[in-house]
Amino acid sequence: MDQWSTWLALAAVGLVAGVINTLAGGGTLLTVPALVYFGLPATLANGTNRVGVLMQNVFATRSFRREGFDALAESLPIVLPAVIGSIAGAAVAARLSSELFEKIFGVAMVALLVPILRSQQKKRAAVPATGRSAAANAAIFGAIGFYGGSIQAGVGIFVVAALARSGLDLVRANAVKVILVGALTLVALPVFILHDQVDWPFALVLASGFAVGGSVGARVAARGGERIIKPVLVASVLAMAGRMLGLY
Numbered sequence: 001m002d003q004w005s006t007w008l009a010l011a012a013v014g015l016v017a018g019v020i021n022t023l024a025g026g027g028t029l030l031t032v033p034a035l036v037y038f039g040l041p042a043t044l045a046n047g048t049n050r051v052g053v054l055m056q057n058v059f060a061t062r063s064f065r066r067e068g069f070d071a072l073a074e075s076l077p078i079v080l081p082a083v084i085g086s087i088a089g090a091a092v093a094a095r096l097s098s099e100l101f102e103k104i105f106g107v108a109m110v111a112l113l114v115p116i117l118r119s120q121q122k123k124r125a126a127v128p129a130t131g132r133s134a135a136a137n138a139a140i141f142g143a144i145g146f147y148g149g150s151i152q153a154g155v156g157i158f159v160v161a162a163l164a165r166s167g168l169d170l171v172r173a174n175a176v177k178v179i180l181v182g183a184l185t186l187v188a189l190p191v192f193i194l195h196d197q198v199d200w201p202f203a204l205v206l207a208s209g210f211a212v213g214g215s216v217g218a219r220v221a222a223r224g225g226e227r228i229i230k231p232v233l234v235a236s237v238l239a240m241a242g243r244m245l246g247l248y
Helices: 003-023 028-037 042-066 072-095 098-111 113-117 132-149 155-166 171-194 198-225 226-244
Strands: none
Touching: 003 042, 003 171, 003 198, 003 226, 028 042, 028 226, 042 171, 042 198, 072 098, 072 171, 072 226, 113 198, 113 226, 132 155, 155 171, 155 226, 171 198, 171 226, 198 226
16 A cells, blocks of 8 residues: 555544544544554554544534534533543553453443433533532542543543433533543643654644544534434444453
8 A cells, every 4th residue: 555545544544533532432443453554563553543532632622612512611620630540540551450451441331331321311511510529520530531541442431421420411421521531632642752652644644534533523413412422322332342351
């Protein structure tokens, strides 16, 4: 495959992954293997991929706002604990058994189908941010941030599930998610850059696809609502669970 064909294929994979990530999560299952296929070592692919993830969430956030879903107020109470958790996760990831860690979260992802699929009888406009609820949110999103810092793949699924459990509908949950995951990625990316684990030509090509996918995914989510989001979420959860449990 010549260089231009490689760039086009990589941008196309990024676009599809950006849509999947914005609607649900798990697009990394496509992009990291694609980067490895095109010749990058796994560690370099992991760092390179995060440039695209950051761009996807920036563009998705902008599209959600244009569609009338400005989720900054809901995001603020949970960004700080998630970012702290992300830093901690990145710091200790090398000391953990990744195989055991991934199996535990593979089982957890199947369990996430319950809050995702359960109809919410009482929707709240924002994540609770005071008193006991604020403490609970800090613990939950700190743990999600820890996962994002250590494993990262599929972290958006955990975010959506936690927000759905708190009472948000899936459209607004996704609008909050892209802000939160963007913040987690922004914190983690400099670590990969400092360790020279970003291939910038690959990163920029992939990021172009991710950016378009993020914009498209946000518009689809905002206009299609839960009837579009739920099937994508279920497929993403099952795909991530199968991958983490070593079924393929």
